[in-house]
Amino acid sequence: MIPTRRGILRMLMSLARTLEQHAFNTEPERLAARAVALFGLEELPTINASCESKPLANQLDILASDIQDRWPGESLVFRTSGSTGVPKDCVQSLTLLVQEARFLVGLFRDSRRIVGLVPAHHIYGFLFSVLLPELLDVPVTDLDALSLGSLSNLLQPRDVVISFPLLWKKMGELSIIYPSGVTGVTSTGPCPENVIIKALESGLNHMTEIHGSTETGGLGYRLDHTQPYCLMNHWIRCNEFGLRRLLPSGEAPVPFDFPDMLAWEGVRFYRPVGRKDKAIQVAGVNVFPQHVRRVLLEHPLVTDAVVRPMRPEEGDRLKAFIVPVNAAPSSDVVIQILREYLKNRLTPPEIPRIFTFGEKIPQNDFGKNTDWFFTTTHRIE
Incomplete structure (x- = not known):
């Protein structure tokens, strides 16, 4: 069978490392849930207390055996980075x-x-x-x-x-x-x-x-x-x-x-x-996140920016992550300046409703732009 059990184990080890790098613990339930999604299985493997007390290497070995027994070997489910839209x-x-x-x-x-x-x-x-x-x-x-x-x-x-x-x-x-x-x-x-x-x-x-x-x-x-x-x-x-x-x-x-x-x-x-610069629907209007980003980058207070649609649980508008210049004033001041600037450059559906500020654009394991969770945010109504 391809991949072999050794290959399955290496995929699980990769999943575990990613969970650790993103500040998640590698508790068996979380790791098993990610593995089930990757291999397209319908249910979680049985995890008992004895498994939870074992070292991570042993947990991965048990999980690999379970997947090898239950996975039909027909398909895998990979997730896009979402660098150009909603991850899928x-x-x-x-x-x-x-x-x-x-x-x-x-x-x-x-x-x-x-x-x-x-x-x-x-x-x-x-x-x-x-x-x-x-x-x-x-x-x-x-x-x-x-x-x-x-x-x-x-x-x-x-x-x-x-x-x-x-x-x-x-x-x-x-x-x-x-x-x-x-x-x-x-x-x-x-x-x-x-x-x-x-x-x-x-x-x-x-x-x-x-x-x-x-x-x-x-x-x-x-x-x-x-x-x-x-x-x-x-x-x-x-x-x-x-x-x-x-x-x-x-x-x-x-x-x-x-x-x-x-x-x-x-x-x-x-x-x-x-x-392909695909439009997305915002408030019933086609908007282009890359166009909104280009407008933001033209402002002297913005070093870098990324614009993307909110996740469903966040709302139904655009959001932006802003890397301000080193000499920029406080984020409260920057957001007020950007608010007036964007009103004169963009239509209401194009203006991001949530702004997050940081030192660098969020990226995934491959260095590609990825989604982010709100930390220090500013909302424009």
Whole structure:
């Protein structure tokens, strides 16, 4: 069975680490609830008092056994980051995930080991640090951001380092040196050209960029950051906007709506040109959160900002997270200034009703903008 029990256990360990990093405890009930959602199970596994008293490693082992017994192995449920809207659950067929992983085997056939710096319970981490090593029959070493300082001494020739732009940038800042034959992989968002060049100058053999989404899995790849992406073999372009996925069963290709806009250079090569800027309904009116953000960034008191719809329990309007300039007055003063400014630039439905202030935009494990809970907030009526 793919993933094997060892792969399931690594996914659970990844879940546990994420709970700890977000200041949640890893009590068995919470961990089991997250695992049930990931594996699409209908009910929580039975957790008794003896399990709660065991060390975390033993709890994970018990939970992995229960999942292996009850999970039909048909699909997994991955959650989007919500960087462009409300986070949502995406059900992914395991058959299609394995299909993609088998394609990736051809790109990394000579690999000796997978070094994973990505959460194994996210689709990118699952494909590259669970399925890929199982199909290649190579070991996996899981690391985290705290291990970056010693990475130069840990890496060996023919290792494949699975990471994402934020950590690749940090590796460059730490002047990591890569042994001969080490390959890098990056995904989850655009990797700046200077970050890739720095890694190559530090000995990285080459950087494989994977372009995809939680909704569709991987779409394309490239081995040279100056070139367009090439469609993976299971994707075909059917017209200027349409994509279809070839199924392993040989059935008719399935159409997909990819969330990025693509500029095509021939039949199989393309360059991403940004996310599709979809409007959302606010008070019965179409509004564009990215437009509201651009207006906020034009104000001299705002260093950075992100705008998104409120969660249902918060309301039905927009909310904004603001990073003010260092010399900004108190948040009470800033909000009054922004209130008058926005009234002259935006329509009432476009104006965020809740403002949260902080030193940096909230991000998830991959360095992508994510939702936030209200801490110090200001409401505009």
